[in-house]
Amino acid sequence: MTGSPVSPGGVVRGPVRDRRGSSRPRGGSRTSRTAPRPFGRSSATPWIYLAPALVVLGGLLVYPVYQLGLISFLEYTQAQVSGGEPTTFQGFGNYAELFGDGEFWRVLLATVVFAAACVVSTLAVGCALAVLLTRVRALPRLALMLAGLGAWATPAVTGSTVWLLLFDPDFGPVNRMLGLGDHSWTYGRYSAFLLVLLEVVWCSFPFVMVTVYAGIRAVPAEVLEAAALDGASQWRIWRSVLAPMLRPILTVVTIQSVIWDFKVFTQIYVMTNGGGIAGQNLVLNVYAYQKAFASSQYSLGSAIGVVMLLILLAVTLVYLRLLRRQGEEL
Numbered sequence: 001m002t003g004s005p006v007s008p009g010g011v012v013r014g015p016v017r018d019r020r021g022s023s024r025p026r027g028g029s030r031t032s033r034t035a036p037r038p039f040g041r042s043s044a045t046p047w048i049y050l051a052p053a054l055v056v057l058g059g060l061l062v063y064p065v066y067q068l069g070l071i072s073f074l075e076y077t078q079a080q081v082s083g084g085e086p087t088t089f090q091g092f093g094n095y096a097e098l099f100g101d102g103e104f105w106r107v108l109l110a111t112v113v114f115a116a117a118c119v120v121s122t123l124a125v126g127c128a129l130a131v132l133l134t135r136v137r138a139l140p141r142l143a144l145m146l147a148g149l150g151a152w153a154t155p156a157v158t159g160s161t162v163w164l165l166l167f168d169p170d171f172g173p174v175n176r177m178l179g180l181g182d183h184s185w186t187y188g189r190y191s192a193f194l195l196v197l198l199e200v201v202w203c204s205f206p207f208v209m210v211t212v213y214a215g216i217r218a219v220p221a222e223v224l225e226a227a228a229l230d231g232a233s234q235w236r237i238w239r240s241v242l243a244p245m246l247r248p249i250l251t252v253v254t255i256q257s258v259i260w261d262f263k264v265f266t267q268i269y270v271m272t273n274g275g276g277i278a279g280q281n282l283v284l285n286v287y288a289y290q291k292a293f294a295s296s297q298y299s300l301g302s303a304i305g306v307v308m309l310l311i312l313l314a315v316t317l318v319y320l321r322l323l324r325r326q327g328e329e330l
Contacts (some may be wrong), residue, residue, distance in 0.1 A: 069302070078296035148210070262308075263312065
């Protein structure tokens with residue numbers, strides 16, 4: 001009788017079929033073979049595709065940064081620009097002069113405090129509106145999204161001019177509604193900073209709102225329903241459920257807001273007319289502009305730019321480290 005071979009125990013043993021239906025002899029060892037590498041594929045292939053972008057970034061970023069650092073070590077004023085006097089190497093003299101100036105430290109402190117206030121306010125408004133988007137119906141949600149994206153798409157100069165008109169002491173509707181008469185918001189130091197902060201938050205919260213809203217929509221509904229059934233309030237749900245689950249997203253929007261708000265220039269320059277009365281509303285970006293172009297001290301302006309670059313580089317490295325750590329956790 002022909003057929004499949006029979007083992008001594010009476011069990012019929014035949015060819016083994018794999019998942020695709022092809023047969024292979026039983027007991028044979030499977031030889032592991034590495035898949036052939038595609039033709040022309042090497043470790044340099046990704047760099048070949050990235051080369052055009054790297055060339056563009058090198059021309060637009062690396063060379064200007066190099067020139068910025070170089071000028072910060074030279075004596076470079078209007079006399080050197082016009083060719084009247086030769087350029088001399090100062091070493092760290094410009095940085096010593098900068099760090100020895102009390103006004104620089106005052107402006108740096110004001111920049112840090114102002115940026116921190118903008119970041120906290122932007123996150124608070126953006127997260128609150130993101131939660132609100134999950135509570136309203138489709139039509140109000142669409143209207144709020146369009147209004148937020150419209151504020152985000154408005155150019156900084158245009159938005160700053162509109163806010164100045166709204167808070168104008170003579171014709172602005174805000175003073176009339178609040179009964180403040182001819183109060184000038186840009187005259188006092190803190191009121192001017194507050195006005196600029198409101199404009200920065202107005203043009204920045206849509207990014208936080210849309211990003212956090214997308215993260216909330218990705219949270220399973222069963223988790224939120226379970227928290228509500230346990231009697232948790234909306235604040236408790238946000239603090240104990242949503243915030244921990246949205247930590248990666250909140251980290252990203254926080255670091256990006258820090259970078260954006262630390263280098264604010266247009267709003268301060270337009271709304272306080274170049275830094276306020278006697279420079280009371282200066283931030284580092286405007287301070288560097290005044291040193292470089294208003295006072296023709298290009299070396300000091302470049303040194304301020306290098307200091308800002310190093311601070312933002314440190315923040316960016318923290319941002320990348322957090323992203324890498326979150327990627328490993330995921």
